[in-house]
Amino acid sequence: QVQLVESGGGLVQAGGSLRLSCAASGRTFSSYAVGWFRQAPGKEREFVAGISWSGSLTYDADSAKGRFTISRDNAKNTVTLQMNSLKPEDTGIYYCAATTKGYSTLRYDYVYWGQGTLVTVSS
Numbered sequence: 001q002v003q004l005v006e007s008g009g010g011l012v013q014a015g016g017s018l019r020l021s022c023a024a025s026g027r028t029f030s031s032y033a034v035g036w037f038r039q040a041p042g043k044e045r046e047f048v049a050g051i052s053w054s055g056s057l058t059y060d061a062d063s064a065k066g067r068f069t070i071s072r073d074n075a076k077n078t079v080t081l082q083m084n085s086l087k088p089e090d091t092g093i094y095y096c097a098a099t100t101k102g103y104s105t106l107r108y109d110y111v112y113w114g115q116g117t118l119v120t121v122s123s
Contacts, residue, residue, distance in 0.1 A: 009117030022096030
């Protein structure tokens with residue numbers, strides 16, 4: 001069993017930065033790949049970025065490439081999403097999630113989810 005808690009969301013102007021954190025509980029957290037997803041009002045939840053269990057592999061959605069960086073610290077049971085050059089279209093609730101698959105951009109592959117943190121980017 002893994003429990004995930006996101007933090008770090010807030011209101012930021014376009015061009016600004018935010019750092020989201022995902023804190024996990026559970027001794028086996030380091031066995032899971034982790035992904036960040038977001039859901040804008042009226043839209044489906046979409047993949048943003050992911051990282052393998054070891055941290056050696058990261059993968060980003062096209063919308064995040066060059067702006068977002070995902071990292072993890074298994075000793076601290078945390079995964080971080082650094083978001084730079086934010087745009088109004090980045091607005092949404094951001095969720096972290098854990099999967100037993102080594103790599104996945106599909107939300108249906110993720111078995112554990114946090115409650116989400118709201119990111120609002122003003123123009």
